[in-house]
Amino acid sequence: MEAGKKTSLATVSKVSRVILPILAIAFVIFLLVTIFAKPVYSPGVDLSLVIGAASLFTAVSAVLLIIDYKGKEEE
């Protein structure tokens, strides 16, 4: 049980360590591209892109929660 908890917590920690830098780097690239190469986005932001971003937001949270709860760590 203890070992299971530790493994899941380590997984949560690992996943967050991978996801957070990726998100941060993706955002910086997004920022730079938008500022210096605006025509790339021409004619504009598709609505599905924004909905996709919000869905990604939700999905990442859901994945982290599933991994976290698998640890069966009590609150």
Add this chain to the structure above:
Amino acid sequence: MEIKLIPLVVVIVYLLAMVGIGVYFTRRAGKSEADYYAAGKSIPSFWGGMAIASDYTSAGTMVAGLGVTVAFAGLGINMWAGPLVLIGFMLAAFTIGPRLRKKAFTSVPDYISGFGNSVFLRAASAIIIVFIMAVYLVVQLKAIGLVGEYVLGLPYITSVLIVGGVLIIYIALGGMMSSIWTGVVQMFLMLFTVFALAIATLVSAGGLTNLVAGVAEKSPWFLTMEGKIGLSFPVTYAFIMMFIMLSMPHMIMRIFATRSEVGARRTLVWGAFWTGFWTIPWIIVLAGVVYFVMPFKRPDMGFIVLTGDLMPSAVMVGLALAALLAACMSTTSAQLVAASSAISYDIYARVIRRNIEEVSKSTLTWWGRISVLVLGIIVLIIALHPPAFVAKMLLLAGSCGGAAFLAPLYFGLYWPKVNKYSIGAAMICGFATVIITNPMFNIIPIKPEPWAGIIGTIVSAIVLIIVTVATSNKAGTNQAKEAS
């Protein structure tokens, strides 16, 4: 102006339900200051996450934010804010959230004054919190008044007094416990109405493709990263939204209400989940307002107008109005609790009386209730004649919160050399920078408004680093060492 009866009845039922929740939690909240301000540190993460998402979705989102987006900022503002808010929630969940919860804090000044056990830091941070929360409260109450006036046909002052009065009653009675559980009910209401309106928008437009094509033809600027006003506003606005998530006292106090460090982490990830889940239909609603409603002289009322246009049922309009009020009230309730704790728990019990052991738990709770009432009445009076636009005041409050508390929170938890001198200097310099550079005070105005918060936060971080290095030999009690 004609008063609309059925929406009014729906709103009255909603308000009575909120008061009922406050009455239900009166006894439990009255046991001690931890019960009143931190809900007895007993909130399960699922519900806590829903309440934190509800706090995050305020008048700034559903009234002022909608108005700004559909009038001039465009969809790009959401592309900036979305990733930043996600990073904010995750950062809080995996960094400061569990560390803050590990210590038995009841308020943000508890954490700040922990550096060198400083009474000055506690008093200064409590005063800054009361200022920020008061500005924020006026914003939410003004939005409530405008919505009530526009939709129900009630005079602005009547709307503010009725809804504000209800809010003060249920928070004075139930403290953080009623703030959280009303927040949960309010989040359900917002999810239901926004999803229903998004579906109605897609059906009326003939699908997502037609909606995008229609918006592109009617308002092409809406589908760009910079809207009508360039990149500066949406980018800086999004950063302020992230600062609100990361450092505003009413958000941080939700962490103190969780059951444990694990609970704090899960609560914040649940908060991210619910915020993201709610944002999906909200994007469609924003496009729907541009397509079906704009141009319109009151863009901030777009949500209600779109509901009336696409779902012309008085009950549905009433529910949409209740959802808008819920967005304002959930945030306002958390802010009232944060401001009340700063007044009674920090200023009265810890600064004036000095020894909290001398103050009985029930006395402290009653001081909390009285401070909610007094502060609520003062804010209500200011909200009757509010000094500026909702969006401008929201940005002022968010900017002050980020500039005063972001650097102290993060550096303080992770850098062992941080001490009371650097925490105090960073907090005061950050706050002062916002006051000096925010165009509302016209001292050294920098436009657009969100820049004041960005500059203030950078100044605060630089001051903290310099003063920490310069005073490292005089270091007081260090939170980072104890929290790690």
